Amino acid sequence: MKLAFILFKYFPYGGLQRDFLRIALECQSRGHEVVVYTMDWQGEKPVGFVIHQLKPKALAAHKRDKCFHQEVMNHIAQSSVDCVIGFNKMPGLDIYYAADACYEDKARLQRSKLYRLMQRYKHFSAFERGVFSPEGSTHILLIAPAQQVLFEQYYHTPSERFHVLPPGISQDRCAPENADEIRQQLREEFNIAAGDKLVLMIGSGFRTKGLDRALKAIAALPDKLKQTIYFMVIGQDNAKPFWRLARKLGVEKQLSVLSGRDDIPRFLLGADLLIHPAYHENTGTVLLEAAVAGLPVLTTDVCGYAHYIDKANIGCVVQSPFKQEDLNRLFLAMLTNQDEHQQWHENGLKFAKHADIYSMPQQASTLIEQLASQRGKLL
Structure with a gap:
């Protein structure tokens, strides 16, 4: 036809x-x-x-x-x-x-x-x-x-x-057998120490995805933890307003903005947390892409695919009506609770094997x- x-x-x-x-x-x-x-x-x-x-x-x-x-x-x-x-x-x-x-x-x-x-x-x-x-x-x-x-x-x-x-998640988002090796290579490339936290945000349309909310959550962290944060934003949009906000909040040193790219799986494996505090999102494919890579997710319940994160226990979901203090509290907890972090990681890998999302x-x-x-x- x-x-x-x-x-x-x-x-x-x-x-x-x-x-x-x-x-x-x-x-x-x-x-x-x-x-x-x-x-x-x-x-x-x-x-x-x-x-x-x-x-x-x-x-x-x-x-x-x-x-x-x-x-x-x-x-x-x-x-x-x-x-x-x-x-x-x-x-x-x-x-x-x-x-x-x-x-x-x-x-x-x-x-x-x-x-x-x-x-x-x-x-x-x-x-x-x-x-x-x-x-x-x-x-x-x-x-x-x-x-x-x-x-x-x-x-x-x-x-x-x-x-x-x-959902239509690409199979290349799933963690491969050499995931640990890829993670180490990416962190070495960007000079991220083993004890530092790489927080990732992916998606074009920074305002809709809640980049301002994410920056405020980073600013609210205790100073000692804040110094260990690398916040990478990958997407296609005008970043100038958010650089201004980052400077106002005192977190511009934590922020990096990269344009859209083809090697997203590397970043999903190299990161410690995906943050996606969207104002509205019909689906949120990136939530599932992170999940199948074993990357814990922090998102809002307005995202259409947030229920997968909640039901499979692959992270945390901020409930509506949105409150910045709720995001700040969950963000801090997810960065500091290593036992839960490991469980979210393992749940994501199990989810990748059994869910009909491809x-x-x-x-x-x-x-x-x-x-x-x-x-x-x-x-």
């Missing part, structure tokens, strides 16, 4: 982008033709993909999205495509991969009435309605099952249009084939 994949922007280190690529590559491996529509592609282009980069000329982001959508749909209408799969919300999709949380819920609970009078709100609300309206036919691939309740609440989407996927690309591709076949019969 000829499959059209749509996403606003591709860059190698975004969670949505990585999910798209793994699903598209799986579809390609099954013999299907992959055609991609995007406004921007950063990084290498997979062999065999047909990639259309469309550059709408509009200043406002929501206007660019609208123009891009119109151009893509016009192009698809003139092509012979068996199925249209979107990774951002927009009308006209056969299948939507639901990486983002319910926009209408956030707009109503976290924004003012004035915000809902703006053109930006009207655009994004209309694009979300184009996917989830009860009159529509778009099928939804869910990676955060809790979001189905919200979409049904606001749009009355028929339940049969939702398909729940397992098959998302395969199951998503099978659903795409099935739904595309049904669509073809209806045409």
Whole structure:
């Protein structure tokens, strides 16, 4: 089949982008033709993909999205495509991969009435309605099952249009047999002594991931412990506001910011703790990536995958409503309790062997084939 994949922007280190690529590559491996529509592609282009980069000329982001959508749909209408799969919300999709949380819920609970009078709100609300309206036919691939309740609440989407996927953790995140050797090499590379603590934070979108909360937690540590902390942040975002905050809090010496990179497994093995105090997070794939590497996790319960950390006892979860003192208390405890740290590490390795958290690309591709076949019969 000829499959059209749509996403606003591709860059190698975004969670949505990585999910798209793994699903598209799986579809390609099954013999299907992959055609991609995007406004921007950063990084290498997979062999065999047909990639259309469309550059709408509009200043406002929501206007660019609208123009891009119109151009893509016009192009698809003139092509012979068996199925249209979107990774951002927009009308006209056969299948939507639901990486983002319910926009209408956030707009109503976290924004003012004035915000809902703006053109930006009207655009994004209309694009979300184009996917989830009860009159529509778009099928939804869910990676955060809790979001189905919200979409049904606001749009009355028929339940049969939702398909729940397992997490899609890459097997290379699991600790290999030479994990201790890799850990030692990384710590030597960055001059981290055996008694020092490497705290890791991974993800693009530093504000959403709670980098400010993490810096405040480091600042709240006892001075002696604070001097042993190496805090590495890996991701693609503007770090200047957070450097200013680190200087204000007196922890700039602890902070290092690295751009997105391909050797994340090394850091997961070399670190002592992953901190991810997100403000909101539909899933939080990095939580499971850390877990299967044996790295204890400190996160917030708003992350869709936080329940895995809690149930498998692979770290600690800050409960809502969020309080900075709760994060500070758990952070200190996780850094100082060696017995629990070892137990969290061992629980993560056991979790890696038994949990169904790797098959998302395969199951998503099978659903795409099935739904595309049904669509073809209806045409």
